[in-house]
Amino acid sequence: MPEVTAPYAPGTPCWVDLAAPDQQAAIDFYSGLFGWTGQIGPPETGGYAVCELKGKPVAGIMAAVAMGGQPAPPTVWTTYLTSADADATQRAVEAANGQVLMPVMDVMTIGRMCIAADPTGAAFGVWQPVDFPGAGIVNEPGAVIWNELNTTDTEAAAAFYDSVLALRAAPMEMEGAEGYFSLSVGGRPVGGMQPMPEGVPAGTPSHWLTYFSVTDTDATVTQLKAAGGSVFKEPFDMVAGRMAVVADPQGAPFAVINPKPMDGS
Template identity: 85%
Template sequence: MPEVTAPYAPGTPCWVDLAAPDQQAALDFYSGLFGWTGEIGPSETGGYAVCELKGKPVAGIMAAVAMGGQPAPPTVWTTYLTSDDAEATEQAVNSAGGTVLMPVMDVMTIGRMCIAADPTGAVFGVWQPRDFPGAGIVNESGAVIWNELNTTDRDAAGAFYETALGIQSAPMDMEGAEGYFSLSVGGRPVGGMQAMPEGIPEGTPSHWLTYFSVPDTDATVAALQEAGGTVLKSPFHMVAGRMAVVKDPQGAPFALINPKPMNES
C-alpha cells in the first residue's frame, strides 16, 4: 500500500478537495465509485468531510456555500500545494503575478491555507501543514495518482510556479508525451503540465485536473454513468495507461486512469 510516511516537500501537491452543492450526495457518489468512507463533519469545521481509503485520508468534500458576501465556490476539485510558510507563499504569489482569492487563514490546529490563481487563471490551494500533512495514501486504486495543470500559457505558468513555489517544469523525454511537461520538486516529478488539450470546450479556463487511479477505467466509467456522472472524454489508451475524463453528477470534472506498470512500455 503506497502510504505517505514522509512530509510533503514544499511545492508538492498534498491534498485535493471538492466543493459540492449537495455534500451528502457527493459523499455517496465517491464512496460508491472509489470505496471511500466519510461523513459530514462537525459544525465548527463547516461540516468539512475528510474521506478515507483503508483508514487513511485521501480527499476532502465540503458544501459549496456562499460565505462573507462571496459567491459559493465552483463545483470543482482543488489541488493544494505544500508550503512551509503560507504567508511567504502568499506574498510570492502576488509578486509573481498571481492573484490571492482567499487570504491565509488558520484551519484550527491542523494547518494554514490560502486559495490563489496563477497568471493564466488556474486556481489552486496552498497548504502549510501543522497537525495534518495531507493525503495519507496516494498512487493506489481509489486515491489520487496525478495532478495536472492545463494552461492557456505554458511559459507563463511554468515561470510562475517556479518563482512562487519552487516547482520546476521541463519537457518529458518520453515517446507519446510530446508537448507534455513534467513538474518537479527537488528533481522528483510531482505533476504534469500541458497546453489546453484539443477538443476542450471553448472558453474553458486554465485549471488543475485531479487524476484518480482505478483498476479498470472502462468499468469505472460505466459505474460513474450508472450513478449519474457524465463522460467528457471516453476511455482511451495513452502513454501512462488507459484514462478517461469525466464529470460527477454535480458537474465536477476529474480524470480516471488505470496506470501501466512502471516497467511496461
C-alpha cells in the same frame, strides 16, 4: 508505497478537496465509486468531510456555500500544493502576478491555507501543514495518482510555479508525451502540465485536473454513468495507461486512470 509516511516537500501536491452543492450526495457518489468512507463533519469544521480509504485520509468534500456576499465556489476539485510558510507563499503569488482568491487563514490546529490563481487563471490551494500533512494514501486504486495543470500559457505558468514554490517544469522525455511537461520538486516529478487540450469546451479556463487511480477504467466509467455522472472523454489508451476524463453528477471534472508501469515491465 501507496501509504504516505514522510512529509510532503514544499511544492508537492498534498491534498485535493471538492466544494459540492449537495455535500452528502457527493460523499455518497465517491464512496460508491472509489470505496471511500466519509461523513459530514462537525459544525466547528464547517461540516468539512475528510474521506478515507483503508483508514487513511484521501480527499476532502465540503458544502459549496456562499460567504460574505461572494458567490458560492465552483463545483471543482482543488489541488493543494505544500508550503513551508503560507504567508511567504501568498506574498510570492502576488509578486509573480498571481491572484489571491482567499487570504491565508488558520484551519484550527491542523494547518494554514490560502487559495490563489496563477497568471493564466488556474486556481489552486496552498497548504502549510501543522497537525495534518495531507493525503495519507496515494497512487493506488481509489486514491489520487496525478495532478495536472492544463493551461493557456505553459511558459507563463512554468515561470510562476518555479518562482512561487520551486516547482520546476521540463519537457517530459518520453515517446507519446510530446508537448507534455513534468513538474518536479527536487528533481522528482510530482505532477504534470500541458497546453489546454484539444476538444475542451470553448472558454474553458486554465485549471488543475485531479487524476484518481482505478483498476478498470472502462468499468469505472460505466459505473459513473449509472450513478449520474458524465463523460468528457471516453476511455482511451495513452502513454501512462488507460484513462478517461469525466464529471460527477454535480458537474465536477476529474480523470480516472488505470496506470501501467512506467518502466515498461
